[in-house]
Amino acid sequence: xxxxxxxxxxxxxxxxxxxxxxxxxxxxxxxxxxxxxxxxxxxxxxxxxxxxxxxxxxxxxxxxxxxxxxxxxxxxxxxxxxxxxxxxxxxxxxxxxxxxxxxxxxxxxxxxxxxxxxxxxxxxxxxxxxxxxxxxxxxxxxxxxxxxxxxxxxxxxxxxxxxxxxxxxxxxxxxxxxxxxxxxxxxxxxxxxxxxxxxxxxxxxxxxxxxxxxxxxxxxxxxxxxxxxxxxxxxxxxxxxxxxxxxxxxxxxxxxxxxxxxxxxxxxxxxxxxxxxxxxxxxxxxxxxxxxxxxxxxxxxxxxxxxxxxxxxxxxxxxxxxxxxxxxxxxxxxxxxxxxxxxxxxxxxxxxxxxxxxxxxxxxxxxxxxxxxxxxxxxxxxxxxxxxxxxxxxxxxxxxxxxxxxxxxxxxxxxxxxxxxxxxxxxxxxxxxxxxxxxxxxxxxxxxxxxxxxxxxxxxxxxxxxxxxxxxxxxxxxxxxxxxxxxxxxxxxxxxxxxxxxxxxxxxxxxxxxxxxxxxxxxxxxxxxxxxxxxxxxxxxxxxxxxxx
Amino acid sequence: xxxxxxxxxxxxxxxxxxxxxxxxxxxxxxxxxxxxxxxxxxxxxxxxxxxxxxxxxxxxxxxxxxxxxxxxxxxxxxxxxxxxxxxxxxxxxxxxxxxxxxxxxxxxxxxxxxxxxxxxxxxxxxxxxxxxxxxxxxxxxxxxxxxxxxxxxxxxxxxxxxxxxxxxxxxxxxxxxxxxxxxxxxxxxxxxxxxxxxxxxxxxxxxxxxxxxxxxxxxxxxxxxxxxxxxxxxxxxxxxxxxxxxxxxxxxxxxxxxxxxxxxxxxxxxxxxxxxxxxxxxxxxxxxxxxxxxxxxxxxxxxxxxxxxxxxxxxxxxxxxxxxxxxxxxxxxxxxxxxxxxxxxxxxxxxxxxxxxxxxxxxxxxxxxxxxxxxxxxxxxxxxxxxxxxxxxx
Numbered sequence: 001x002x003x004x005x006x007x008x009x010x011x012x013x014x015x016x017x018x019x020x021x022x023x024x025x026x027x028x029x030x031x032x033x034x035x036x037x038x039x040x041x042x043x044x045x046x047x048x049x050x051x052x053x054x055x056x057x058x059x060x061x062x063x064x065x066x067x068x069x070x071x072x073x074x075x076x077x078x079x080x081x082x083x084x085x086x087x088x089x090x091x092x093x094x095x096x097x098x099x100x101x102x103x104x105x106x107x108x109x110x111x112x113x114x115x116x117x118x119x120x121x122x123x124x125x126x127x128x129x130x131x132x133x134x135x136x137x138x139x140x141x142x143x144x145x146x147x148x149x150x151x152x153x154x155x156x157x158x159x160x161x162x163x164x165x166x167x168x169x170x171x172x173x174x175x176x177x178x179x180x181x182x183x184x185x186x187x188x189x190x191x192x193x194x195x196x197x198x199x200x201x202x203x204x205x206x207x208x209x210x211x212x213x214x215x216x217x218x219x220x221x222x223x224x225x226x227x228x229x230x231x232x233x234x235x236x237x238x239x240x241x242x243x244x245x246x247x248x249x250x251x252x253x254x255x256x257x258x259x260x261x262x263x264x265x266x267x268x269x270x271x272x273x274x275x276x277x278x279x280x281x282x283x284x285x286x287x288x289x290x291x292x293x294x295x296x297x298x299x300x301x302x303x304x305x306x307x308x309x310x311x312x313x314x315x316x317x318x319x320x321x322x323x324x325x326x327x328x329x330x331x332x333x334x335x336x337x338x339x340x341x342x343x344x345x346x347x348x349x350x351x352x353x354x355x356x357x358x359x360x361x362x363x364x365x366x367x368x369x370x371x372x373x374x375x376x377x378x379x380x381x382x383x384x385x386x387x388x389x390x391x392x393x394x395x396x397x398x399x400x401x402x403x404x405x406x407x408x409x410x411x412x413x414x415x416x417x418x419x420x421x422x423x424x425x426x427x428x429x430x431x432x433x434x435x436x437x438x439x440x441x442x443x444x445x446x447x448x449x450x451x452x453x454x455x456x457x458x459x460x461x462x463x464x465x466x467x468x469x470x471x472x473x474x475x476x477x478x479x480x481x482x483x484x485x486x487x488x489x490x491x492x493x494x495x496x497x498x499x500x501x502x503x504x505x506x507x508x509x510x511x512x513x514x515x516x517x518x519x520x521x522x523x524x525x526x527x528x529x530x531x532x533x534x535x536x537x538x539x540x541x542x543x544x545x546x547x548x549x
Numbered sequence: 550x551x552x553x554x555x556x557x558x559x560x561x562x563x564x565x566x567x568x569x570x571x572x573x574x575x576x577x578x579x580x581x582x583x584x585x586x587x588x589x590x591x592x593x594x595x596x597x598x599x600x601x602x603x604x605x606x607x608x609x610x611x612x613x614x615x616x617x618x619x620x621x622x623x624x625x626x627x628x629x630x631x632x633x634x635x636x637x638x639x640x641x642x643x644x645x646x647x648x649x650x651x652x653x654x655x656x657x658x659x660x661x662x663x664x665x666x667x668x669x670x671x672x673x674x675x676x677x678x679x680x681x682x683x684x685x686x687x688x689x690x691x692x693x694x695x696x697x698x699x700x701x702x703x704x705x706x707x708x709x710x711x712x713x714x715x716x717x718x719x720x721x722x723x724x725x726x727x728x729x730x731x732x733x734x735x736x737x738x739x740x741x742x743x744x745x746x747x748x749x750x751x752x753x754x755x756x757x758x759x760x761x762x763x764x765x766x767x768x769x770x771x772x773x774x775x776x777x778x779x780x781x782x783x784x785x786x787x788x789x790x791x792x793x794x795x796x797x798x799x800x801x802x803x804x805x806x807x808x809x810x811x812x813x814x815x816x817x818x819x820x821x822x823x824x825x826x827x828x829x830x831x832x833x834x835x836x837x838x839x840x841x842x843x844x845x846x847x848x849x850x851x852x853x854x855x856x857x858x859x860x861x862x863x864x865x866x867x868x869x870x871x872x873x874x875x876x877x878x879x880x881x882x883x884x885x886x887x888x889x890x891x892x893x894x895x896x897x898x899x900x901x902x903x904x905x906x907x908x909x910x911x912x913x914x915x916x917x918x919x920x921x922x923x924x925x926x927x928x929x930x931x932x933x934x935x936x937x938x939x940x941x942x943x
Contacts, residue, residue: 012766013759015781016724022791023798025729028737028805030622048756049685049763056682059675075569083568094605098741101748105733121732121755128748129674135601136675142583146568149577155604156587159612160653168607172619175736176626209561279561408618444622458626459618460647466614468649478652479614483576490577497575519649 010045017114029106029179030453033246046122058221065217075144080495082210085276087150087348090138091158092167094131099171101127103183110179119232126225137218149483149490150347157347160479162463166408177455181253188233190257195265196226197294209279241310251313256441258315259433262322263407270332280360288326333372334412344390347481349492352380371541383494384501389511398543402517403462404430406438414540426522464516473508589658591667598671606741609644611660614653632737633808636875637662663739668746668861677749684849688760695842701772703839707909715904717780718790720761722797727754729801730814737807746861753853764846792900796893813890815862819854820926821894829918837910870934887938895943
């Protein structure tokens with residue numbers, strides 16, 4: 001920055017604000033929000049003259065560390081258990097990042113605050129940075145980590161795999177539908193302000209504990225941009241709050257955005273942190289403890305609650321319910337167990353849990369062993385091919401779950417499962433809030449109010465349905481999750497790279513065909529469906545069948 | 550002094566895992582497995598740029614077995630190929646249908662012609678921060694050096710007024726094009742390659758707008774009587790600027806076609822108005838009026854356009870005129886855009902003509918400047934495989 005002060009420079013560039021005289025810009029994106037009384041302030045006060053050199057300096061540090069990691073043989077100390085989960089995470093995250101860049105112009109069109117557009121443009125550039133710097137990190141892992149499979153076909157995998165589809169909500173939700181719902185409430189107010197804490201701060205700390213100091217290097221650099229984005233969101237939120245007509249929409253959007261972020265981010269990051277680590281020190285924080293600190297205290301209590309005085313209706317009930325899901329209902333454990341059950345449909349290797357892991361889980365989550373311990377022992381027993389089928393086909397007291405039509409994570413906390421008939425289709429939902437999101441929120445009217453700009457939930461939302469009736473060898477081949485010998489699977493339920501101990505398409509060929517719970521559910525008559533639901537909600541925990549009455 | 554033993558700190562312990570490449574042999578352990586294998590590179594070898602940008606934005610015609618999962622109210626989702634009237638081969642093939650038991654396969658790479666586009670500047674985060682950081686450093690140093698050398702004292706009163714009003718007015722154009730054309734369109738392109746190129750182009754424009762604004766601030770501080778707000782009056786009221794303003798605003802108002810917005814801006818507006826003003830007036834006139842600084846600020850932006858923004862634009866639109874399915878469709882469309890935008894640009898240039906006579910030391914004649922701009926424009930259009938529109942002779 002030159003001798004001109006930042007405040008003066010920022011004030012000067014406000015002279016660039018444009019009031020159209022001859023042609024109004026084409027309004028491609030719409031919102032049902034109004035900004036009639038909004039105060040107009042840009043809290044960011046960033047000018048490109050200082051921004052570009054600052055970012056370049058941050059890059060120097062990141063790429064210097066990357067060089068250092070390779071020269072210092074970091075991969076001799078990296079835990080494979082950890083890095084395997086990065087095959088999933090790093091295949092997902094570049095798309096949400098670049099989608100955040102794409103979402104910024106949606107705000108130019110609907111937020112009548114030229115001052116704020118400057119901050120949004122800088123956020124757009126930041127997000128392009130994040131996406132490409134993360135693709136680059138993955139490339140480095142692919143080149144230097146022992147097992148490149150899963151990194152090397154990462155984006156094909158991400159686009160084909162059900163986990164990728166779940167993760168895509170965290171991208172497509174930013175760029176479609178009502179511009180404020182998508183690019184402001186879902187992206188900046190909830191995803192960036194609340195959940196990047198666990199994504200970009202808590203998770204990198206766990207990476208470092210597993211011998212990987214590149215993930216923290218890259219993601220802390222990314223996180224240092226997020227605080228600016230949070231300011232963008234806050235400024236837009238205050239503008240929206242000054243118009244009372246917006247409050248009903250804000251309440252709707254906060255409920256949807258909060259719950260969807262909880263369902264998606266807690267599922268993924270919770271699993272990575274709890275089941276991807278080898279660091280079992282008793283005084284290291286569990287995901288539940290991190291969540292309590294970063295999300296409950298820092299976001300909910302310190303950020304959201306103070307906004308109540310401006311008229312924001314905060315979904316206290318959903319925040320408490322999310323905590324209950326994590327702490328009492330074992331949400332993260334149920335998800336990790338499901339990922340491991342379906343290891344054969346994925347593209348990374350999932351390590352089994354050891355006695356040391358069991359002890360840690362029991363210490364952090366009292367009662368864990370009684371619920372999940374036996375199943376993980378079975379996972380370990382069935383991890384290497386020895387005449388048996390993968391665990392999903394074996395009798396281990398686990399009922400393959402129905403899929404939630406809204407968040408697309410299966411209905412794992414069985415007692416919460418609800419259903420609805422929508423557009424002639426019987427749908428299952430993991431929780432009442434997911435049903436509400438589909439049936440009430442993403443609709444052209446909401447509580448009697450016209451909401452013509454609200455988005456739609458579209459697409460083929462149950463992955464299993466695409467492969468209903470297929471042989472598993474064909475499923476895996478169709479998705480391309482096969483190694484370069486043409487038969488060994490990319491995914492494995494263990495970390496042993498001895499080819500004799502790895503599962504192949506031949507093992508898959510002899511498995512029973514894939515059955516879509518949703519197709520089967522729709523083939524039932526009403527009576528059978530009611531019985532299915534009555535049984536389902538009695539199942540669990542840990543996917544156990546309903547007790548026989 | 551005594552030392553007390555501290556309890557052992559609780560920290561993660563390093564463990565030797567031997568998880569580095571080459572430590573074992575197994576399927577996929579070889580060097581050939583260490584490359585992204587889901588796309589084919591444009592040339593023989595995959596570039597770093599391709600690795601970090603290609604296919605990040607999915608396409609249901611390629612992979613994306615479950616399709617887009619969130620849509621707009623009208624049901625459109627993702628990055629519809631209909632958001633421009635331009636067409637690349639393969640776009641009329643239907644998206645693969647999905648139904649119970651359909652499987653998830655799409656078309657082979659590249660699925661359709663839009664995926665063949667590569668930004669010849671190979672821009673990703675490392676490159677664009679290096680480039681723009683270098684530009685702002687150099688511009689700052691040039692201005693700082695001029696300030697220390699009291700270079701602004703050599704400016705004539707007429708030139709001071711020219712810079713405060715007319716160079717100042719130009720900042721608004723760059724800002725509007727940067728934010729409301731290029732950044733606005735970065736949601737609309739069919740691939741990550743297109744949208745990233747548009748985002749990078751927008752950065753150049755927004756940066757240059759701010760370069761001009763902050764230069765204006767320095768001049769306000771350094772030159773007695775320099776009116777730092779005169780650019781607003783010129784932009785809002787000077788009749789000479791209203792033609793350019795009208796075209797600039799029209800570029801933001803293109804009816805739902807990112808292709809037309811970008812084409813009209815970089816193929817028509819930039820050579821016929823942008824370079825006309827920046828290269829053929831300001832940079833030519835400044836030295837004669839004792840100003841060696843303004844051309845260096847302008848020159849950075851000229852490099853942005855001439856060496857980078859125009860390059861990606863040519864790589865984007867040129868192949869479409871040779872497209873194996875839609876060459877004629879695209880040529881007709883782009884010729885129509887030329888016929889629509891060229892007369893507006895020429896008319897705006899002529900409205901701007903009076904400012905050529907303002908400096909004491911005269912720049913080249915307006916007609917000569919315009920001829921150079923037209924000649925440059927004709928070269929760009931011909932390179933794209935299009936005909937020079939008859940409207941250019943107006």
